[in-house]
Amino acid sequence: MTSDAWEGGRQVIIAAVILDLLIGDPRFFPHPVIFMGSLIGVLEKMLRRVVRSEKLGGILLLVMTVGITCGVAAAFMKGAYALSPLIGFAVAVLFSFSCIAARSLQLESKLVADRLATGDLKGARVYLSRIVGRDTAELDDTEVWRANVETVAENTSDGVIAPLLCLILGGPLLALAYKAVNTLDSMVGYKNDRYLDFGWASARADDLANFIPARLTGLLMVAAAPLAGLSARSAWRIMRRDGRNHSSPNSGIPEAAAAGALGVKLGGTSVYSGIPVVKPTIGDPLKPLSFSAWRGSVRLMYGAEALLVAGWLVISRFF
Numbered sequence: 205m206t207s208d209a210w211e212g213g214r215q216v217i218i219a220a221v222i223l224d225l226l227i228g229d230p231r232f233f234p235h236p237v238i239f240m241g242s243l244i245g246v247l248e249k250m251l252r253r254v255v256r257s258e259k260l261g262g263i264l265l266l267v268m269t270v271g272i273t274c275g276v277a278a279a280f281m282k283g284a285y286a287l288s289p290l291i292g293f294a295v296a297v298l299f300s301f302s303c304i305a306a307r308s309l310q311l312e313s314k315l316v317a318d319r320l321a322t323g324d325l326k327g328a329r330v331y332l333s334r335i336v337g338r339d340t341a342e343l344d345d346t347e348v349w350r351a352n353v354e355t356v357a358e359n360t361s362d363g364v365i366a367p368l369l370c371l372i373l374g375g376p377l378l379a380l381a382y383k384a385v386n387t388l389d390s391m392v393g394y395k396n397d398r399y400l401d402f403g404w405a406s407a408r409a410d411d412l413a414n415f416i417p418a419r420l421t422g423l424l425m426v427a428a429a430p431l432a433g434l435s436a437r438s439a440w441r442i443m444r445r446d447g448r449n450h451s452s453p454n455s456g457i458p459e460a461a462a463a464g465a466l467g468v469k470l471g472g473t474s475v476y477s478g479i480p481v482v483k484p485t486i487g488d489p490l491k492p493l494s495f496s497a498w499r500g501s502v503r504l505m506y507g508a509e510a511l512l513v514a515g516w517l518v519i520s521r522f523f
Contacts, residue, residue, distance in 0.1 A: 214520060216293065217371050220300035221513060228307030236273070236302050236380060240387045244269055248392065248402075258401035266388060266405045273384040274377050281376065299376040303383050305363030306509055309335075309356060310502050316352045317498045320345060339475040349493035354470050356501040357425075357462035358455045362386060364509050365424065366417035372516050385409045411453055418454035421508060422447065425461035428507025432465070434500055439465035442487050449484035456486060463487025466500045 229235065247265050255261035277299055285292030312335050319328035328348050329340040336351050343351065366386075370379040389410035392403035422443045429436040442464025443457060449471060450456030463470045467490035471483045491497065 213375055214517075216296045216300055216376070217368075218513075219297045220304060220371065221368070221509075223297065223301040224304040224307050226307075228311055229302075229305065233302070236277075236299065237383060237387055239276075240269065240273055240384050241391065243272060244388060244391050252402070259404055262392070262402040263405040265392070265402070266385070266409055269388055270381050270384045274381050277377055277380050296376050300371055300379060303367040303371065303376070303379040305359065305367075306505060309359050309363055309505065313352050313356050313498065313502070316348065317495055320348055320352075321495045337476060339478065342475070346493050349495075349497065350468075350470055350472070351474075353462065353466070353468065353493060353497050353501045354459055356498070356505055357459045357470075360425070360462075360501075360505040360508055361414060361418045361421035361454065361458045364505060365421040365512060366414055368509065368512055369417050369420065382413055385413050414454040418457045420512075422457040422461040424508035424511050425458060425465060425504050427511055428504055429465040431507045431510075432500060432503035434465040434504065435467065436465070438467060446484075446486040449486050451483065460486050462501050462504055465504060466497050467491040468493050468497050 244265070247268055251261040251265055252258075255264060281292060281295050281299070284295035312331070315331040316328050316335070319325075319331060325345060325348070329343055332343070332348055332351055333340040335355050338351060340348070340351070367379045367382055370382045374381075385406065388406035389403075391406075392399050393407035393410060394400075394403055395407075426436050426439040426443065429439045439461045443461040446460040446463070447457045450459065459470055463486045467488070469485055469487045469489040471485040471487075473480050473482050475481070
């Protein structure tokens with residue numbers, strides 16, 4: 205890659221990060237994930253009709269979704285750059301910005317935290333239901349705080365560090381490919397009768413795509429803990445002790461780092477579609493799950509993001 209191309213890529217990523225911090229995920233913006241979700245729905249119906257093997261159909265769904273997403277995005281960017289370097293730059297920034305969810309994660313989780321802090325448990329449950337997969341109607345205050353902190357911690361990897369790492373390594377197309385895999389997992393990667401075989405490829409691809417980002421996120425959270433006024437030593441200890449206390453091979457790492465830094469206990473029983481699922485606990489209950497814990501998890505998220513961007517900018521000067 206030439207130095208001019210690298211400089212252009214660096215400017216795209218910096219602009220995307222700043223744009224995310226400023227406006228998050230505005231309702232008026234045609235988010236690529238909406239396109240991905242519609243595409244997955246259409247492809248699933250088609251593949252279930254024409255492919256007898258559910259596992260093969262799921263593999264084709266993965267390949268076709270990622271391929272079409274990247275193909276359409278590449279065509280848009282190529283056309284935009286053909287019109288004008290400035291238009292091409294703007295399109296690349298918009299694609300990149302749409303893959304990062306730090307500001308959106310803060311705002312959505314803040315709606316939950318603000319309602320709960322004012323005693324509006326019912327409202328907090330409603331807002332929480334928009335960002336978690338578990339049932340929220342019967343959760344008490346502590347369980348809502350737990351779910352909110354867990355969501356911020358887990359999505360620091362999925363929604364912030366992983367797409368940023370993809371942008372750094374492969375630009376907007378790799379980030380969009382990651383986002384497509386992540387969306388596939390959220391739609392078909394369930395271990396139930398409908399998706400156990402059909403969603404197998406998407407679930408495994410998501411596990412693979414997040415293996416390195418989840419562990420990098422954990423390390424970044426440990427490093428960011430002192431910047432957030434939290435304990436790096438406890439974050440490291442709990443991440444090593446409890447990082448595998450999760451059904452996902454990846455989600456437990458950032459959750460454990462956050463739990464250790466915050467001094468709280470996460471995990472335990474959650475209900476999905478009316479079915480209780482008992483999960484191992486993560487962390488020690490040294491402090492209560494509260495507004496302070498949520499705020500600390502957001503600081504960890506931004507601290508991890510800042511460290512990744514700063515580290516990349518320093519390293520890029522030498523390579």
